[in-house]
Amino acid sequence: xxxxxxxxxxxxxxxxxxxxxxxxxxxxxxxxxxxxxxxxxxxxxxxxxxxxxxxxxxxxxxxxxxxxxxxxxxxxxxxxxxxxxxxxxxxxxxxxxxxxxxxxxxxxxxxxxxxxxxxxxxxxxxxxxxxxxxxxxxxxxxxxxxxxxxxxxxxxxxxxxxxxxxxxxxxxxxx
Numbered sequence: 001x002x003x004x005x006x007x008x009x010x011x012x013x014x015x016x017x018x019x020x021x022x023x024x025x026x027x028x029x030x031x032x033x034x035x036x037x038x039x040x041x042x043x044x045x046x047x048x049x050x051x052x053x054x055x056x057x058x059x060x061x062x063x064x065x066x067x068x069x070x071x072x073x074x075x076x077x078x079x080x081x082x083x084x085x086x087x088x089x090x091x092x093x094x095x096x097x098x099x100x101x102x103x104x105x106x107x108x109x110x111x112x113x114x115x116x117x118x119x120x121x122x123x124x125x126x127x128x129x130x131x132x133x134x135x136x137x138x139x140x141x142x143x144x145x146x147x148x149x150x151x152x153x154x155x156x157x158x159x160x161x162x163x164x165x166x167x168x169x170x171x172x173x174x175x
Contacts, residue, residue, distance in 0.1 A: 029156070043126055048096065052079060056089055057098055060115040061123060069112045071104065098122075 044054055059078050063070045076086040090113055093099040098119040104110035141149065 039130060046126060047122060049098075052081070052089060053093060053098075055079060056093065057115060057119060057123065060099060060113060061120055064115055064120075069104070070114075071110050071112055075113065 040051070040054070044051060047054070049057070056075055056079060059075065060070055063074075072083065072086050072090060075081075075089070076083055079086070079089075081089070090099065090101065093113075094101060097116060099113050099115050101111045102114055104112050138146065
């Protein structure tokens with residue numbers, strides 16, 4: 001049976017006493033989001049970084065792992081911030097020892113932003129155990145279950161994107 005944590009309240013049950021699975025799924029999504037938000041806040045605090053800094057570092061580490069060089073403009077586009085904000089962000093990350101700037105190998109007018117070995121190690125130490133636990137859960141799914149979950153989450157993402165198109169101000173306040 002699906003546990004909603006509110007079985008005694010009747011809120012998650014339909015009029016005939018049957019569990020409202022749609023409401024239970026939404027509650028589970030909210031619970032997951034709450035847990036994820038909490039761990040992200042804890043991670044930011046332990047690393048002494050803001051949300052944008054963490055997002056930038058994750059982007060840089062993924063790019064580095066795939067062999068891609070990142071220029072400041074790439075960060076600006078990914079994060080949706082101005083070039084001035086990107087410069088401030090990179091300055092902070094350089095000062096904290098998380099990234100370094102290097103001359104672009106083929107464009108003398110440009111620089112590339114590279115995460116340091118220490119920042120890669122710090123992220124792995126901070127998030128590694130959590131990611132292993134999450135992967136263990138996903139690896140326990142059958143192919144059909146995984147496909148169902150992925151399709152469901154893609155449809156939920158599309159439903160949220162539609163909300164943002166219809167009510168852009170309301171959607172940005174709830175993010």
